[in-house]
Amino acid sequence: MRDTLTVILAGGRGSRLESLTRDRAKPAVPFGGLYRIVDFVLSNCLNSDMRRLLLLTQYKAQSLDRHINMAWRNYFCRELGEFIDVMPPQQRIDDNWYQGTADAVYQNIYAIESAEPRDIMVLAGDHIYKMNYKPMVDFHRRMDADITIGALRVTRDDATQFGVLQTDIDHRLTGFQEKPANPIPTPDDPDICMASMGIYVFNARFLYEQLCDDATKTNSSHDFGKDIIPAAIKDYRVFAFPFLDENRKRDAYWRDVGTIDAYYEANMDLITVDPQLNLYDKVWPIRSYQPMLPPPKFVFGSDGPSSRRGEALDSIVCQGAIISGGSVARSVIGPNVRINSYAQVEDSILFDGVHVGRRCRLRRVIIDKGVHIPAETEIGYDPIADAARGFTVTDSGLVVIARGEQIEPSRGRSERVSPLSG
Structure with a gap:
């Protein structure tokens, strides 16, 4: 060749x-x-x-x-x-x-x-x-x-x-x-x-x-x-x-x-039990940049009425991620992501360095690199409200939060302040 x-x-x-x-x-x-x-x-x-x-x-x-x-x-x-x-x-x-x-x-x-x-x-x-x-x-x-x-x-x-x-x-x-x-x-x-x-x-x-x-x-x-x-x-x-x-x-x-x-x-x-695209293939590997990061970590496992458990089910979790008392389901979690206590992330894609605050609820959301989601924020549950906040919402109801978005803290809702470059 x-x-x-x-x-x-x-x-x-x-x-x-x-x-x-x-x-x-x-x-x-x-x-x-x-x-x-x-x-x-x-x-x-x-x-x-x-x-x-x-x-x-x-x-x-x-x-x-x-x-x-x-x-x-x-x-x-x-x-x-x-x-x-x-x-x-x-x-x-x-x-x-x-x-x-x-x-x-x-x-x-x-x-x-x-x-x-x-x-x-x-x-x-x-x-x-x-x-x-x-x-x-x-x-x-x-x-x-x-x-x-x-x-x-x-x-x-x-x-x-x-x-x-x-x-x-x-x-x-x-x-x-x-x-x-x-x-x-x-x-x-x-x-x-x-x-x-x-x-x-x-x-x-x-x-x-x-x-x-x-x-x-x-x-x-x-x-x-x-x-x-x-x-x-x-x-x-x-x-x-x-x-x-x-x-x-x-x-x-x-x-x-x-x-x-x-x-x-x-x-x-990729998160299905037997995906068509095999990323675990040693014969035909897919290469990329491998950052020098620690393994993903899942912390807290208490039970009870106010329990918090760091867990990820049917998901991909990359190195450097910390699931700290939050719950992840059917999602792709990128490197250096942190998901804090009582937060729920479902059917979502989180890029490198995303920070999810306590008691957040995210569903069918794609969040670009480095975005900070303040505590008690809900995204992906009301497409009309999400569009009104300035987020991109597709016809199927997916919500996209671009890199550099600043989200104002507020219980049960989030508001776009301004996009930042870089």
Whole structure:
């Protein structure tokens, strides 16, 4: 895999994940207590022996850049030709921000060419899945393909949110629909479609030619799914590669956590008895930054009418967390969280350093880093009241408290004072 260069698109705004992306890019959003979203694609690369990586950033990249430096630099040895280079917009070609996925790669074409790759793999940095990329590159070369696209089986109802692929018996593309209202199913199952995963392998010379040609077109959106791939199907060798899930479960696991509700559900998947996404896999480990913190601690266990018990049921609790006489159920508790006596946290996600005061009641809440919840505060029990306090409330009733929110102490209610940056 030394002659393959991997380009990871990690510059998305993540506007549908507001307020979690107020101060960070979408790939840098925490996930599963200990990880960042980008850790999944980077772990896939490392486990696949893909060791020449360019990470293209754009919006609010400071948090992502810091995480890469702390978590990932030590895995790559430049003396051996390995690297993970974070590439902010260079504006060497023009003064614009990236106009689309193809334009992002085009604007970094000098850095890509200097690596002299035979093939170029393009990945999205904001999806949750486990995949070995080597069989896909091998397939690409075996078929003498110009483009190979990772393909996921989805229902026809879900296919309206994807680029939908039509192939022949040899997996060669015969058609492509970008988010169609009436997607074309597979020949063997009228209820299933093959969807593009946003995973591509390109022959390097072919990609350079297509990007340079696309850059001259004023009517192009400069996107792989909308422009490059549909135009290439007729005259070039474009193939689909069926997704092989390293979770090795009955159903393949791939998630785009692009909305608050999708992000929440993907986190809640992890606390089930046998989750589809296996984080305890020694064969295909997911790596991240491991802070030097003590183990989680649960204190107080008294019984009686005024009992307080530090406990967490059906939950993930990260290192450094202290459940001090509070109760946690069906939640993801990040590092350094403290939950004080008689507090109740249910069906929630708490990021690093959240402090929950005594007798608080939290339900279906996502709380960003470092937020202090004053004693006797209730959140998640009255969506209308929570929205009136300035919190983000989704249609399903999830409440999101952004990083830097200051919450005024008050019994049975909380009020937003002002957001702080940083």
